[in-house]
Amino acid sequence: xxxxxxxxxxxxxxxxxxxxxxxxxxxxxxxxxxxxxxxxxxxxxxxxxxxxxxxxxxxxxxxxxxxxxxxxxxxxxxxxxxxxxxxxxxxxxxxxxxxxxxxxxxxxxxxxxxxxxxxxxxxxxxxxxxxxxxxxxxxxxxxxxxxxxxxxxxxxxxxxxxxxxxxxxxxxxxxxxxxxxxxxxxxxxxxxxxxxxxxxxxxxxxxxxx
Amino acid sequence: xxxxxxxxxxxxxxxxxxxxxxxxxxxxxxxxxxxxxxxxxxxxxxxxxxxxxxxxxxxxxxxxxxxxxxxxxxxxxxxxxxxxxxxxxxxxxxxxxxxxxxxxxxxxxxxxxxxxxxxxxxxxxxxxxxxxxxxxxxxxxxxxxxxxxxxxxxxxxxxxxxxxxxxxxxxxxxxxxxxxxxxxxxxxxxxxxxxxxxxxxx
Numbered sequence: 001x002x003x004x005x006x007x008x009x010x011x012x013x014x015x016x017x018x019x020x021x022x023x024x025x026x027x028x029x030x031x032x033x034x035x036x037x038x039x040x041x042x043x044x045x046x047x048x049x050x051x052x053x054x055x056x057x058x059x060x061x062x063x064x065x066x067x068x069x070x071x072x073x074x075x076x077x078x079x080x081x082x083x084x085x086x087x088x089x090x091x092x093x094x095x096x097x098x099x100x101x102x103x104x105x106x107x108x109x110x111x112x113x114x115x116x117x118x119x120x121x122x123x124x125x126x127x128x129x130x131x132x133x134x135x136x137x138x139x140x141x142x143x144x145x146x147x148x149x150x151x152x153x154x155x156x157x158x159x160x161x162x163x164x165x166x167x168x169x170x171x172x173x174x175x176x177x178x179x180x181x182x183x184x185x186x187x188x189x190x191x192x193x194x195x196x197x198x199x200x201x202x203x204x205x206x207x208x209x210x
Numbered sequence: 211x212x213x214x215x216x217x218x219x220x221x222x223x224x225x226x227x228x229x230x231x232x233x234x235x236x237x238x239x240x241x242x243x244x245x246x247x248x249x250x251x252x253x254x255x256x257x258x259x260x261x262x263x264x265x266x267x268x269x270x271x272x273x274x275x276x277x278x279x280x281x282x283x284x285x286x287x288x289x290x291x292x293x294x295x296x297x298x299x300x301x302x303x304x305x306x307x308x309x310x311x312x313x314x315x316x317x318x319x320x321x322x323x324x325x326x327x328x329x330x331x332x333x334x335x336x337x338x339x340x341x342x343x344x345x346x347x348x349x350x351x352x353x354x355x356x357x358x359x360x361x362x363x364x365x366x367x368x369x370x371x372x373x374x375x376x377x378x379x380x381x382x383x384x385x386x387x388x389x390x391x392x393x394x395x396x397x398x399x400x401x402x403x404x405x406x407x408x409x410x411x412x
Contacts, residue, residue: 029239030334033232073331074302081295089291104341107294111334113236184405185230189398193391200386 008133015137020199021114022145022192028114032146033188035105039162042150044098048087048106050139053115056080057123057135064124076119077110084109114142145199149191157182214355221359223407227335228367229400234335238368239393241329248372250323251330252365256358258308258327259336262301263357266340267350269296297340305331335364370400 021027028049035045059079060067067075088106091099099106109115118138123131154160159167159178167176181187227233234255242248272278274296276288289296309327313320330336339360343353374396383392 027236029235030232033235073328074299074306077298077302077331078295081298085291085294088294104338104345107341108233108334108338110294110298111332111337113332116332184401185232186398186402186405188232189394189401193387193394193398196394197384197386197391200391201384 008130011130011133012137012140015134015139016141016144018203020141020145020203021117021138022142022196027117028112028142029192031105031108031112032142032149033185033192034108035102036146036150036153036188037157037183038101039147039150039154040098041102042146044091044095045102045105045109046139046143046146048084048091049109049112049115050136050143051087052080052083052109053118053139053142054132054135056083056115056119058128058132059083060119061123061126061128061131067124072120072124073116076116080115080119081110114138145195148195149188152191153182153188157187214351217352217355218359219410221356222363222366223404224410226363226367226404227338227360228364229397229404231338233338234333234364237329237333238364238371238397239390241326242368242372242375242393245369245372245376247326248368249365251326252361252368254323254326255330255333255335256361256365258301258305258330259339259361259364260354260358262297262304262336263339263343263360264350264354265304266297266300267343267348267353269300270344271350293344297344298337301336301340302331335360367400371397374400 015021022029022032031045031049035041056076056079060076063075063079084107087109088099091102091106118135122134126134151161154162155166156179158180159165159172167178179187182191221227225231228235228238237251241251270293274289274293276290277285279285279287279289305327309320312323312327339357342360343356348356371393375393378392378396381392387395
């Protein structure tokens with residue numbers, strides 16, 4: 001069995017594009033909107049969530065034959081919460097200022113449905129290595145999505161990228177104004193709707209009408 | 211009394227947990243296709259948030275805080291780093307217990323809201339309310355008011371969206387926007403409308 005053969009590549013690609021967690025599965029939207037005012041916070045969130053997601057999938061997959069099915073949700077939550085505590089403590093130690101800005105949203109990785117959805121839907125029925133890859137693929141897909149949202153919000157909302165001014169001063173003198181609506185809640189909703197629509201029109205996914 | 215009323219109004223309208231903090235988006239988008247479903251979910255969330263928020267306050271104050279275990283001979287123990295796991299365990303356990311109690315004593319209520327209870331264990335809005343309570347150092351009464359109104363604010367938002375989605379059923383948007391896309395645009399407009407409440411102060 002190849003460590004990284006065709007099948008494994010397929011698993012990762014599904015997460016990144018074909019079945020992108022945000023556009024296709026409608027999961028993990030809370031944090032996609034809440035931490036994306038700046039690229040800096042979104043980047044940290046992406047790293048944190050990727051870590052939790054891939055390792056939660058792997059750990060749950062190792063345990064899958066020992067978990068009684070009626071308490072599986074609580075066990076999954078415990079594993080996820082422990083990983084989130086690690087992320088939170090590391091962030092507080094090495095990136096205190098940014099972790100302050102992210103306030104409660106690091107803790108809310110626990111209830112990010114993306115993590116629960118992957119552990120419940122994939123890791124419970126598959127061996128550790130594919131589960132880890134599945135988690136990683138989804139994490140990359142998710143990170144790409146929130147970084148896109150964050151990039152657009154920061155560039156068009158405050159004219160900066162990672163804190164550096166990217167829109168030249170001449171533009172402002174010519175009458176250009178930052179679109180501050182993008183920094184507020186409604187702007188985030190509209191932007192994510194547009195991105196989801198774009199992703200779906202390219203990947204050709206259609207939602208069924210009820 | 212006025213203080214608590216202000217806190218409630220602020221939590222439900224001005225700092226609506228969904229429309230201003232984006233918490234609980236997943237079940238908000240997934241379960242808002244029918245008004246009946248979303249009403250059940252809204253009631254269940256309000257109840258669970260209203261119970262877990264003060265309960266977690268008690269745990270935080272008497273178990274997790276530094277020095278709170280002095281009576282057990284451990285005055286220097288600081289268990290704050292365990293707060294995530296304790297909070298989520300409380301919520302998960304409480305939803306499980308509520309589900310069993312409701313199932314046993316009121317089958318009618320169980321039929322109406324029971325099926326949503328497991329969903330609430332992973333609703334960001336409930337855990338988010340607890341985290342905000344923790345971060346803002348509310349008192350016990352404040353945490354009770356905050357929990358109930360955070361749940362109620364979330365419920366208000368989901369019921370409104372499901373009513374709007376019913377109307378949207380007759381529209382014919384471009385294919386990629388169908389479903390999730392349209393729901394999100396509608397939510398954006400709702401968030402914009404709720405921003406008008408920001409001017410209210412007591």
